[in-house]
Amino acid sequence: MARIAAQNGMSVMIYDKRKELGEPVRCGEGLGQREVLAQGIDLPRWCFSTEILGAKVIAPNGKSITWKSKDTKGWVLERKMFDKWLVELAVEKGAKVKTYSRVTDLVKKDGKIDGVMVSQWGQEPFEVRAPLVVSAEGMEAIVARKAGLKAISTLYDVDTCYQYEMKPYNHENLIELYFGNKIAPRGYVWIFPKDAKKANVGIGIGAHLTNWKKGGNVDGAEPKRLLDEFIAGNKELRDASVLQDFGGVISVGAPIDSFVKDGFMCIGTAAKQVDPIHGGGIALAMETGIMAAGIAKKAHGKKDYSEKMLKEYENLWRAGPGKKMGKRLLLRKVMEEVNDDDLNHIFNTITDADLQKVMEGSFAGPVAKVVGGRPQLLRILKALIG
C-alpha cells in the first residue's frame, strides 16, 4: 500500500518498531505465484529460497494427493529479504521509513484520528500529525485496537504455531501438508521446501485446545510437543539439524467487523484478512494493500478521510477476497467435525481435480463423491452445499 500510495503522489511515512525489517520471522514463508504475478511484481531471486511446483496433501493414514498446476506454483520466501525488499520498493516510489520506531498511541482532534505518537529508539514519544493512519501491524494490532476496531483474536479463532528450519531434507519442490487430529488437531503439519536441502517444518494447532499443562498448571495448546513427535516419527527429519526456531499465532477466523474509522484504515493480518484453511496472509495482504491504496488516493483527492469515504475499501474487499474467505471459513469449521477415519475416506475418494474445486469454493461435486461412499458424512458436510 505504501508503494502505491507514494506512487500516487501521497506523502507516506512507514513506522516499523523492529530494528531490522523482516526480523523476527513469524511465518511459514510460503507464497503463491499467481497473486504476485497478477500485481505485476517480479520477485528478485534473492527474496526467495526456492520455487514451489505444487502441493502434496497427506491423510492420517499416509495416503497422499499431489496437486500440481499453474495455480499451485509459488515460492518459499526468505521473509527477512522479502519484507525489506517490499519496503525498498516503497522507498523508491517516494515513501519514507523509520525503523526502531514504535507507534505508542493515536492522536485525536475533535474525537477523530489525526495522527500518531511515535517513540523512536525507546525515547519519549513525539506527535506526528497525519490525515490518514494505516495499521498494517500484523497479529498484534495494538494501534488498530486503540482506534476502536475489534482486532483482538479469540483462542478459538487462532492457530498457535511452532516451526523449525531444518537440514538436510530431500524434497521434490512440493509443499507437504499433513492432516490428522492426532498429528495436528484443528490444523496441520507443513514441510515447505527450501534451497540447499533445507525445509521449514512447522505445525499449527487450534489455540483453544488443551493438549498440555503449560506454565503454572494451565491447560493450553502446545504445538512444539506435537511437532517434535512428528519429527521423531519421520525417517528423514529425525536425524536432521535445526537451523532456526520460530513460531507465532495466526488468525484462522473471520476478518474483523470493520476495517476503517475516520482517518484510519486497517489492512492485512491486523484486520485478520488471513486464509482460514492454510493460514496464509501475504498474498491477501498485498492484494488488500492495492485496494486500500486506491481508495486512499480517492480520499486524498477529495480531502475526505471520513469513515464513510474509506468504507469503500472495505466494501470492495468484502465483495471480492472476503467472499472467498467466507467459503474457506465454512470449510474449516466443517472439517473440524471430521475424525481421522473419515478424513482417510475423503482422501481415498477425491482427486487432485476435486481438491482444486474445493480450494476454489466449489464443494458440491467433491461432497457428492465423498458422501456417495460414506452417507453418514452428509450430516457434517451438508453445510458446505447448504
Added chain:
Amino acid sequence: METDVDLTSFPLKKYPNKGEPMIEINHDRCIQCVGCASVCPVLAIELVGLRMKTYPEKCISCKACIRACPADCIKLIEKK
C-alpha cells in the same frame, strides 16, 4: 485472582487488579512471536524493543496468553 473471561464478549468484563504481576515471561525462551499480545483482551502485553513488556495493572488473569504461547514461556504467578 482467577477469572473466567468470555473472550468473545465485547466490551470485555474487567476485574480489579492491584497492579501485582499475574504472569511471568521467560525472556530466554520467548521467541517474540507476539502471540500473547494478539490474544490478550486488555492490551496487557506488548512487544517493546526486543522484549515482551507486560502491564500488570491491566492484566485480568484470563490465561489466554499462556494458552496460546507456542514457546510455553509464560507462567502464571501463584498467589501465596
